[in-house]
Amino acid sequence: MSEVAALPAEVAAVLWAERAARAEAWVEPDTVESLTVPTPVLEADLLHREHLVSQWEHAVAQVARWEAVKQRVLAESLDYALADGSHGATPDLQVRSMAAELACAAGMSDRTIAGQMADAQDLRNRFPSTYDVFAAGRVSRAQATVIVDEGRGLDDAAARAEYESLVLDVAAGPTTTGRLRAHAKAIAEQLHPVPLAERHQTARADRRVEVRAGDDGMGTVTAYLPAALAFGIHDRLTQMARTIPADETSPQPRTSDQLRADLFADLLLTGHPTAEAADRDGGNGLGALRGIVQITIPMLTLIGEESRTPATLAGRCPVDAGTARHLAGAASLWERVLTDPVTGGVVATDRRFPTEAQRRHLQARDEHCRFPGCRMPVWRCDVDHTIDHAHGGATTPCNLAHLCRYHHTLKHHTHWTVEQRDDGVMVWTSPTGRAYPDRAPPTVRFIPDDTSADRQSMALGARRA
Template sequence: MDVSAEQVATLDELVDLAQSVQRSITSMQAGLDGVLALASRWAMEAAGDVDEVDLTFRSVAAELGAVLRVSDRTVQRRMSDAEVKVDRFPVVWQAQGAGRISAGHARVIVDAGDYLEDPAAREAYSVRVLEFAEHESPNRLRPIAARLAAQYQARSLQERHEDARQKRAVWVTDVPDGMAELGVRGPAVLVHGVFDRLTAMAKAVDADASACEDRDAPEDPRMLSQTRADLALDLLLTGAPAGHDTPDVLLAAISGQVSVTVPVLTLMGAEDAGTPAPELDGRCPIDPATARLLAGAATGWDRVLTHPITGGLLAVDRYRPGESLRRHLRARDQRCRFLCCGMPVRRSDLDHTQDAALGGATEEGNLEALCRRHHILKHHTPWHVEQLPDGLLEWTSPTGRVYIDQPPAQNTVTFTDTDPPPDTEPPDNPWANPPPRHLTPF
């Protein structure tokens, strides 16, 4: 690379600037951790009664989440993490505040040493690991921190493993282009055993495909990792849980369920750039071919009629009798209507805005979807909600701040004033030119 001295000097200045900005960001993140830790302490002190601690934390987290524009669940986790860092690892927090290490370094150090119960051992561990953290990246620091923490740990690995098993979990992360990631945390022996079995099965499938080449069988184009992923999903969706099934084998009969919204034009085969993509549970787009396959295999679906100009919800009907109001609200709300919450409506409650026991009517203008967490928050904390026209919810926080939550936009086709007006006369074939709508298989 042939560059001039001036270009080298410019690059040097950019590197210095990047380092300075990064230190400022790191310091501000440490400052926010301090604020969140103080909020956590305030919630603990304000609760008074042990039974009120959880609701108080939820209320405080909801207030912070509203102004930070993130889910209150996320804020509550960050409050807990910040309190651990500030109270249990003050040396690490101070190093982050001074810009000596990043938030990623601090997270690695805290995660590795979180099980150290003796304050003196934690401080000694923190000082020792910081010597490496200032010169290593977070990913290189992780094994170093684990080894150092073990040197200050009085408990055996067996004891620590028993505690760690309590954190086993499964989670889903949405990624672009109609895809998602499934994560599993469990005992290392079992997780690696699962991966090894999937790998062996994938190789067997590949070997079988190779053996079939002489019989003019179609070639399997999948790579090993793709076959492994297909096998994992196949087993999880159709396999029997042998280790957990009931004596009458009821678990094996349970199948997975999803809710998909599909614009009617997509069902008719339109896939141009102007056609809205099908959506899974209001969370992420999915490919049209999968959406059409699900719609065709569904035993029934809701039809959602929308305004051709605004896209607003007009009505919901079904080809079989059912609970029309519930279907209408599920289609309108799509997810929990508390601020920043994305819990799907199928996992939420239908709540009366004005309590039914106090005369609140069971009608669209007095009902909204709330997940169980925020349903409880509404009834047992100072948070208050009023429903405005067009499904708008006006939330008032304990500090008096007012926030407006709008129902999600419908996944539909809309038209502008420049579009040709719809036919005023009904066509001979009612399906030849259907009104804008989308379908929700179940």
């Protein structure tokens, strides 16, 4: 093996200077001087807390920027590999070789690196606006990944650019990847040139149940089903699990996940969710439970008219029109909710009975816990008075909101406070004075049918093709 020739001194000096410049570009968190709350307002312990939060914000932004640098290097590495014609190797082998080089330098799997190279090139080339915001540290790698994943099915460049613009508006606020994914799914759906009903029929043909052997005598059963059925099954198992009393004598009480797994197996293999439960109520108690599926259906979709606005499983994903109408036909209770045609915000409900109307209005408006980032569905939350009823808070929608038990406790027993503003916007304030707004998810996400004739023409063209 021949020795590697030493670099000329001037080349080595340039490379080391570049490396030093990159290292100095990382600004240490403790050099951040700007505070979102004026220093005199905070007591000593809160000032320390504010300093920690500032360090955290700065570190998160810096990590995002460096993650973007990694994505750029990966994308350029793939460009290099595909353009490299040395030794007469095929492009596939060149990519493998480049991936192996990067993997060895980082102590990672070359197969993992090869996949990351393709993903990075996809982000840079097909989602340039997301890449720019990512590179500026304004979204995390996880958020950028969500945007790319949910928009990957949009082949038209103009539709993809509009999708990016709308989703990045959502990502600009304090939102988690879970909420961002729900919004992104709905936006991508409305911009997709092929209606959901057609795609659902194709996808539905692939429904299946699979089993895979695991370690330690375990196995995994996976059911690929229409979304409405999948979420309904999970919710019904959760309800069943809550009816089974805890065994105080057991040294290891079952967790919710364990109970759901046991009930799933018992129902499929015996038809009864445990013999004890069947003996206790004759099988009628648990059998009366039904999975809860909250679904929002545009009126045109409901009556069978052609509409580009899909029905939506609350906080989850779009649903094809046929499934939505079937669920509506089997529903024991109908609730009409009027929404703003532009913003999608809830305007009113159709009944005037105060308590019932307020409850239904809040369920339609909130969909989930109203603490920033929490997605606990409303039927597992408390309806909380923003201003305590004991302190004169009115029992009206503008002073009520759903909070899960975890965040309900946070509100009442810590120094976090919350104010409810117009249109159900909840502004949470941390102990250091930082404000975190949480906006009610719009029932219409996000594009009225009649605002883009070009998009409709594009859809018709795609279908004819």
